[in-house]
Amino acid sequence: LAKTTQPISMDSYEGQEVNITCSHNNIATNDYITWYQQFPSQGPRFIIQGYKTKVTNEVASLFIPADRKSSTLSLPRVSLSDTAVYYCLVGASGSARQLTFGSGTQLTVLP
Amino acid sequence: EAGVAQSPRYKIIEKRQSVAFWCNPISGHATLYWYQQILGQGPKLLIQFQNNGVVDDSQLPKDRFSAERLKGVDSTLKIQPAKLEDSAVYLCASSFTSGGRDTQYFGPGTRLTVL
Numbered sequence: 001l002a003k004t005t006q007p008i009s010m011d012s013y014e015g016q017e018v019n020i021t022c023s024h025n026n027i028a029t030n031d032y033i034t035w036y037q038q039f040p041s042q043g044p045r046f047i048i049q050g051y052k053t054k055v056t057n058e059v060a061s062l063f064i065p066a067d068r069k070s071s072t073l074s075l076p077r078v079s080l081s082d083t084a085v086y087y088c089l090v091g092a093s094g095s096a097r098q099l100t101f102g103s104g105t106q107l108t109v110l111p
Numbered sequence: 112e113a114g115v116a117q118s119p120r121y122k123i124i125e126k127r128q129s130v131a132f133w134c135n136p137i138s139g140h141a142t143l144y145w146y147q148q149i150l151g152q153g154p155k156l157l158i159q160f161q162n163n164g165v166v167d168d169s170q171l172p173k174d175r176f177s178a179e180r181l182k183g184v185d186s187t188l189k190i191q192p193a194k195l196e197d198s199a200v201y202l203c204a205s206s207f208t209s210g211g212r213d214t215q216y217f218g219p220g221t222r223l224t225v226l
Contacts, residue, residue, distance in 0.1 A: 043204065
């Protein structure tokens with residue numbers, strides 16, 4: 001199974017840009033990269049998904065280098081409400097790997 | 112659009128008892144998943160359904176866990192008998208496929224405490 005590696009935790013201050021990097025050295029040709037956000041006592045929430053280069057939506061950007069062995073989730077101007085666990089998943093559509101969550105990154109936004 | 116519904120939200124039972132969880136996915140989502148999330152860990156997939164057929168149940172402890180999705184809509188997950196280590200949040204998710212990509216939507220989960 002494709003294994004992902006993320007930092008266990010990160011701290012940031014309100015208004016800053018936060019970048020969380022995920023390593024996935026064994027990514028396969030058909031694999032997509034998906035990021036989820038999870039607040040306490042809630043289920044994970046889809047943030048963004050990409051295959052290569054850069055993807056941007058209303059809440060985040062996803063940067064994927066040419067070799068696709070890593071990806072970076074970028075959260076612009078974080079607020080206290082962005083404090084959550086962020087998960088990086090890698091896998092092809094419908095595959096078991098797409099559904100394999102690691103331990104995630106606990107992001108704490110400080111005032 | 113209504114989200115994924117789960118019930119109950121909380122359940123406390125004693126070991127060796129049985130328990131059942133219910134999930135109603137988002138309308139039109141063919142794929143349904145059950146995950147187990149132990150405190151401090153990421154969710155672990157237990158079973159994946161495509162309509163009413165099982166796609167993957169390789170991580171489902173079949174000696175005590177069972178799941179069904181009759182009629183390809185609602186699903187139930189059952190544990191019988193429960194063990195202490197089954198204490199966790201059980202998450203249900205559903206997804207649709209668009210352009211070759213799946214996007215999962217999760218319910219709020221059921222927090223199970225086994226005493």
